Amino acid sequence: MTLSISRRANALGTETAFVVLAEVNRLVASGRDIVSFCIGQPDFPAPEHVQKAGIEAIVSGRHGYTPSAGIAELREAAARYLGEMRGIAIEPDDVVVGAGAKPFIAYAILSTTDYGAGDEVIYPVPGFPIYESQIVAHGAVPVPLYLRESRGFAFDPNELEDRITPRTRLLILNSPQNPTGGILTPADLEAIAAILRRHPQIWVYADEIYSRLVFDGSFSSIAALPEMQERTIISDGCSKTWAMTGWRIGLTANRTLAPVFTRWVTNTDSCASHISQWAAVAALNGPQDAAQAMRDRFLERRDLIVRLLNEIPGISCQNPGGAFYAWPNVTEACRMTGCADSEAFRKRLLHEAGVAVLADIHFGSRVPGEGQHIRFSYATSNANIERGLRQIAAFVEQASRS
Numbered sequence: 328m329t330l331s332i333s334r335r336a337n338a339l340g341t342e343t344a345f346v347v348l349a350e351v352n353r354l355v356a357s358g359r360d361i362v363s364f365c366i367g368q369p370d371f372p373a374p375e376h377v378q379k380a381g382i383e384a385i386v387s388g389r390h391g392y393t394p395s396a397g398i399a400e401l402r403e404a405a406a407r408y409l410g411e412m413r414g415i416a417i418e419p420d421d422v423v424v425g426a427g428a429k430p431f432i433a434y435a436i437l438s439t440t441d442y443g444a445g446d447e448v449i450y451p452v453p454g455f456p457i458y459e460s461q462i463v464a465h466g467a468v469p470v471p472l473y474l475r476e477s478r479g480f481a482f483d484p485n486e487l488e489d490r491i492t493p494r495t496r497l498l499i500l501n502s503p504q505n506p507t508g509g510i511l512t513p514a515d516l517e518a519i520a521a522i523l524r525r526h527p528q529i530w531v532y533a534d535e536i537y538s539r540l541v542f543d544g545s546f547s548s549i550a551a552l553p554e555m556q557e558r559t560i561i562s563d564g565c566s567k568t569w570a571m572t573g574w575r576i577g578l579t580a581n582r583t584l585a586p587v588f589t590r591w592v593t594n595t596d597s598c599a600s601h602i603s604q605w606a607a608v609a610a611l612n613g614p615q616d617a618a619q620a621m622r623d624r625f626l627e628r629r630d631l632i633v634r635l636l637n638e639i640p641g642i643s644c645q646n647p648g649g650a651f652y653a654w655p656n657v658t659e660a661c662r663m664t665g666c667a668d669s670e671a672f673r674k675r676l677l678h679e680a681g682v683a684v685l686a687d688i689h690f691g692s693r694v695p696g697e698g699q700h701i702r703f704s705y706a707t708s709n710a711n712i713e714r715g716l717r718q719i720a721a722f723v724e725q726a727s728r729s
């Protein structure tokens with residue numbers, strides 16, 4: 328017998344963004360000047376009062392273990408905050424705090440499906456790659472639901488209904504969406520809720536981590552629709568709203584699953600960082616002007632990047648309604664530059680134009696008939712956006728001629 332690694336661990340997926348990032352870092356280390364649009368995190372510092380609350384927690388000795396579900400002050404603040412944003416009543420006991428929103432993707436799958444039992448999870452494609460990798464790792468069956476450019480990167484509710492079987496246990500929704508920036512409109516949510524009412528066995532994981540980054544219209548959650556709150560796992564957090572990615576604070580709310588999620592946290596992290604929990608209390612209860620200013624900057628950048636993308640021949644980009652991602656269609660640009668697909672295009676952008684982006688294949692299998700796409704995170708300065716897009720335009724022009 329030799330030491331071995333489990334098939335499950337070997338098959339575990341990843342966020343390919345991190346792989347591309349490693350490639351970018353190697354190029355930068357070798358002296359290349361790369362404009363990067365890879366990272367999905369705000370490029371701002373966390374608000375000052377949030378930083379101070381973290382420091383205050385340390386110096387006042389509030390840095391031991393906490394209850395697994397989180398400190399009472401944060402669960403109370405989160406219940407108020409999550410409830411007010413969605414127009415529903417949430418009790419502090421419904422809330423569980425975690426080390427970011429990400430671990431709750433696993434806890435939700437682990438808590439609603441059984442390993443190898445054929446339980447199905449429907450999830451958006453293109454989508455956050457961790458959904459599929461966690462569905463597979465926990466022995467459930469991944470059932471992709473395709474997002475359509477013609478629908479503003481929402482899915483067709485009829486396609487959702489077609490994918491539901493008696494084995495469907497969980498539906499993952501993400502709005503505003505990574506990677507397309509698409510949002511589910513109130514009409515989309517009504518249509519989804521109408522379907523779900525016919526299938527009472529299906530839980531909903533509402534990944535609403537970008538809830539404060541809605542640019543067109545206002546944020547709406549499926550949890551606010553009749554009969555939906557009970558079965559919806561609301562997932563939000565501090566990472567994107569208050570630029571707190573490394574602080575690791577995620578917030579979920581669901582009355583039935585809160586004690587279950589709490590047991591998972593006890594079994595894994597014990598609790599989220601105590602220090603970060605106090606910072607999160609300040610983020611949720613304190614002034615919102617810094618969060619609002621960040622949102623306004625993202626909106627300004629969205630308008631800039633979408634305009635510059637649409638000026639490049641062969642590239643067309645819809646106006647993303649939220650988050651900080653642009654998802655242009657580059658099918659024609661691939662043809663013009665002799666690139667076989669979006670991944671070949673991405674590689675040439677990196678090596679020849681000095682611009683790092685991600686390709687659609689980093690967000691699940693390509694959607695049949697939807698063409699080629701690449702993803703920009705515009706969580707970077709206007710100057711970088713202008714420089715990066717200038718370099719892409721020059722590359723497309725020159726590669727098209729040759």
Ligand SMILES: Cc1ncc(COP(=O)(O)O)c(C=O)c1O
Pocket residue numbers: 367426427428429430455501504505534536564565566572576577
């Ligand atoms: C769609 C989506 N869900 C969840 C997360 C995880 O966020 P957190 O930093 O709170 O773990 C991300 C982060 O990129 C995301 O894009």
